Amino acid sequence: MTCHTAARPEDGSVATAYRTIAVVGPPNSGKTTLYNRLTGLRQKVGNFPGVTVEHHIGYLRDQLGEEVALIDLPGIYSLTPKSEDERVAIDVLQGKMPGTSRPDAVILVLNSNNLHSHLVLAGRVIALGLPTLVLLNMADELKKQNGAVDVLSLARELGTPVALVSAARGFGLEAVTNFLASSSPAPEPLELPVVGNTRSVREWAVRVGENANYRRPATPIWTKRLDNIFLHRTWGPLIFVAVVIAVFQMIFVAGKPLQDLLQGFLDSTGAWIGQTLPNGLLRSMLINGVWKGVGSVVVFLPQILLLFLVIGILEDSGYLARAAVIADRTMSRVGLNGKSFIPLLSAYACAVPAIMATRTIESKRDRIATILIAPFMTCSARLPVYTMVIAAFLPSRPLLGPFLNTRAAAMLGLYVLGFVMAVLTARVLKSTLLRSKDTPFILEMPPYRWPQLSSLLLRLVDRGKAFLYRAGTVIMVVSILLWAATNFPLHNGQPPAIQDSVVASLGHAIEPVIRPLGFDWKIGVGLVTSLAAREVIIATLGTLNGIDSEAHSFDLQMALRHELSLPGAVALLVFFAFAMQCMSTLAVVRRETNGWKWPAAQFAYMTVVAYVAAYAAYHITAHWVR
C-alpha cells in the first residue's frame, strides 16, 4: 500500500537515522490505536513539565533491531497555539519542550474518512519541515463505505510518503518500517496559502484532496440506524438509564466483592508474613506500615480496572459520545456538560477511579470542575462510618410505612447532602474560576465501531500502571507516616499504647479546633487516621476504647454514645459528608492535574466547607434538642 519510492541507503542494512519520532494526529483519527499497534507494551506515561497534558513514550525496533523512541503527542486539529494541547505539540515539534529532544521525524495519522478536514493539519505539520510520513488510517472503513483516494497523487501533492493503513485491523503498517529504513530527507517546503488562516488552508486541503481523486465515503448505514435508536426521543434516555445502571452495578456489585476478596488475600498474606518474622518493631513496620500501605493502594485496582473496561467499551464503540448528548441537557443546568456524567456517577462507588475517568472530558475547565466536585459524591468508604454513627444514635422507626425507616432516611439525607454540595460547588466554580464560556460543548460523533480487545487491554494496563506508580507512591508514603505516628515515640523500645503515641498528641493538638464541633481528642485521632481511608476511623475509635470494632460493633456504638453528644454525632456525619478525608483521592488528583496546586486547594476548600457545615449542624441540632 505504500507509495514511497525515495532512494534507500545502498545496502539497506544501515540503522535508521531517526532516533525520535513524534506521532501527531487529530482526535478521532485512531492515533492511539495506531500508536499502541506500533509500540505495544513498550511504552510509559509521562507529563511534560508545567502542563497537565499527558504523553506516552514508546519504543519501536528498526530494521537492525535498534530502538526508536515514539512520542505520542495529544490529539490536535491544528497547530495554532490556542489550547494547551496544541502548545505542547508545537513546543515538542520545534524542540522547545524542556527535557524532550526535538524529534527527527513525524508520523502524521489522519482519518481517511474525513480527509478534507484532516489535511488542514497535514498542511501545517509538513510546513514545519521535518521528514514526515502521512498515514491515512481507517482505510478499511473507507473502502467499505465506497470511498477512495489515490495515495501516489497525494504523496506528490504533499511531498511526503503517504500510505493507507488500518490500525484496528493491523494492515499497511509496513509503511512505518519502510519509512524508518529509507530515512527520507525533509520534504520540499510545502506551498501553503497564508498560514494561520484556517479558511484558506481548508481550501488548499480541498484542492489537494481533489487532485488526489479523493472520494468521500458514505455514512455507515449502521451508525444511522443505531443513532435512530440511541438518540431517539424516548428510547434514547431509557437506554441511557439502563447503561448507567449497568455501569453502576458493575462497580458496586462486581467491584466491591473483588475488592473485599483482594483485601482478604492481602490480610492473610500479611498475617503469614507476620508469622515468619520475629516479633518487634521491624515486623510491625513491615506489616502495619508497608504491607498495609501496599494493600491500600492495590485494593483500588479492581474498581479502577472495571470502570476503565466499561468506559473503554463505551468510548471505543462510540456510545459514550451519544450518552454525553443525552446527559448534556441535565448537566448543563449545573453548568457542566454531558461528558461529566459518567465520572460523577462512578464517584458514588469511589472517587479514585472517577477522577481517573475524567480524562474523557476534552475541555480542561470542565475536567477540573468535575475532579473538584467528584469527592462530594457519597463514596462507599463513607458508608461504614455513616452506618455506625447512625446506628449508635438513631433508633430505627418506620417513617413511611415499610418503605423507609428513620435510619435509611438519614442515610438518604447524607447522599442528598453530598450531591447538593457538589452542585453548589460546580455552580460557583463555573461562574467564577472555571468559566466555560471559552470552551463550549462541541462534540464530534464518531461512527459506531466494534471495540478492539487488544486496545482495551492496553488501556487497562496503562491506567493500572499510571495509578500504581504515580498515585500509589504517595499513598504508600502517607501510610508509612501514619504507621509511624501511631507507633512512636518508642516506650522502652516498644511501640506505645495509642494513647501515648504521636497520633494521640496530634489528636490532642487539634482538640481545641474541633471542640466547637462537639468532638473530643479521640475523634480527633480518628480524623487523622481516617486520612488513610475514611472507614479507618471506626477501627481507630475501637482501639482507643479497647474494643474490637469488627467483633463487637455494638460495644463500639455504646462507646460512641459516651464520646459524642447527639449534636456532635450529627456534626461528625456532616463533616464526613463534606471533608476530603482521603489521601488516595488527593494523590490521584495530584497525578491527574500534574501538580499539588489543585489537590491542595481542594483539600482546603472541602475541609473549610466540612468544618463550617459541621459547626452549623452542631449548633442547630443542639438548639433543636434543647
Added chain:
Amino acid sequence: MIFNFIFGRKQDRQATAKALADLRVGERAIVRELKLDHPIAEHLMNLGFVPGLEVSVERSGPGGDPRVYRVEGTEVAMRRELSRHIQVSLVGATAFGD
C-alpha cells in the same frame, strides 16, 4: 434613497439567511459566518464548519438540545447557545418554503 437601496438589498439576502439553531431537522444550509470568538470559530472550522461548506441538521437530542449536525466528513453535536451564532443560508426548495 440610496440608503434604502443598499439596506433593502441586504434585507433581501437575509430573507434566506438564518442562524443554524433555527433550522429544522433534515434541512440543509451553507455556512455563511461564524459570529463567535476566534478560538471557538477556529475549532468549529477545523471540524468542517467553514464558510461556503454545507451543513445539515441530522437529528435532535432528547428535549431538542443539543442537536447533531453533519458537516463534510463528520457529525458534530452542539448546543443551541452555540449554533445560534452560526449564520447559514438555506439550500434547495425549502429555502423559500418557510
